[in-house]
Amino acid sequence: MPRLSLRHVALSLLMFSCGGGPGPGPGQFDARDVSGNYDLTYDNRLTVKLNVAGAVREVTQTGYGGVVDFGMVNGSPVSLDLTAFCAKPEVKCPSEAFWAKTAITQPNLKANRAELQQLTVVNDTVHKLPAGQRAVSLSGLVDHNQDDRFLLGLGAEGGGNDACLALSLSLAGGRFTRVGESSQTSVEGRTPQNAPCSLDAGVVDAGVVDAGVLPDGGAADGGAPFICTPTMITRRVVPPGAAVEGIADGKVFLGWAGGCAFGPVLVGATLTLETGFTGRRTGDYDPPPFTPSPVVLPDGGVDGGADGGP
Secondary structure (H helix, E strand, O other): OOOOHHHHHHHHHHOOOOOOOOOOOOOOOOOOOOEEEEEEEEEEEEEEEEOOOOOEEEEEEOOOOOOEEEEEEEOOEEEEEEEHHOOOOOOHHHHOOOOOOEEEEEEOHHHHHEEEEEEEEEOOOOOOOOOOOOOOOEEEEEEEOOOOOEEEEEEOOOOOOOOOOOOOOOEEEEEEOOOOOOOEEEEEOOOOOOOOOOOOOOOOOOHHHOOOEEEOOOOOOHHHOOOOEEEEEEEEEOOOOEEEEEEEEEEEEEEEEEHHHHHHOOOOOEEEEEEEEEEEEEEEOOOEEEEEOOEEOOOOOOOOOOOOOO
C-alpha cells in the first residue's frame, strides 16, 4: 500500500472543502458512506523484518509465540522473543495499535461531494466507558475512487525520544467491501511502465506516446516502437447502490527503532512487523464518547484542524 506524502495530505484536505458543493441531504442515499461498527479479525500471519544499515533480514511465522531468529548480525546472534516484546507496556503491537472492535465514520461526508474523505476510527473495545472517560480515535483518508481504500497513520511524529514509540512509517489500511461485489478480469494492453496502451500491432501509436514522451517522462528514443503487452487486469464490480458490509485486504504495519527490541547494540536498526486483517460490519455507527483526532498519514504528516467528530 503506497505511503502518502505531506503534500498529498495538504491537497487531500483542500479537496474536503472543494468537493463540488454539499453532499446529499438528510435521508438521501450516499454511495460513499462506509460508516458503521466493525469487528476486525487478524490473520496472525506475521512478517518480521530487521533492517541493519540497509541489510534486511526477514522472518515469517504464525502467531506471537516463540522466538524470531534473525541469525548472525555484526558477528553476534540476534533473536527476538515476540511474545515478550509485545507484552512490554510501552510497545503496541497490531491489535493494540488498531483495535479489534471499531466504530467508523466520515465526519465531512455531508459537507461535500469529494471522493477522497476523512475517515475516523474509534476504539470500541469497551463500548460503555466509565463516566468522564473517552475512547481513543484515529483519523486518516478513504478514497472512493480507488475501490474504497483507506489509510491511517499509527506512528508518532518523527523525533520522539521514547525508543518504543511506533515510527511514523507505521500504518493501518485496507478497503471496504460492498454487498454483492465481484471481480472481473479482462486482457488489456500495458506498456513496460504499466500505462494503458492499444494492443493493435503490438505497439503504442506507432511507437510514440504523447508526442514522444513515455508515461514516466522518458524520451521515446526517436519514435522507436514500444511493446504493448497483453496483461490480465482485474477490476472490482459493485452493484449500484450496494451497501458496505466489511473490510478486505487489511494490513497493519508497525515499525520501531532497533534499540526498543535489542538495546544499545542495535540502536541504529529498524524493526518492523506486518500482519493482515479482515473486518465485518456489525451495525450502524454507534461510538462510545471519544477524543477527536487529527488526520495522520504514515509519513508523519498531520492536519491540526480536522473535524474528528463529537
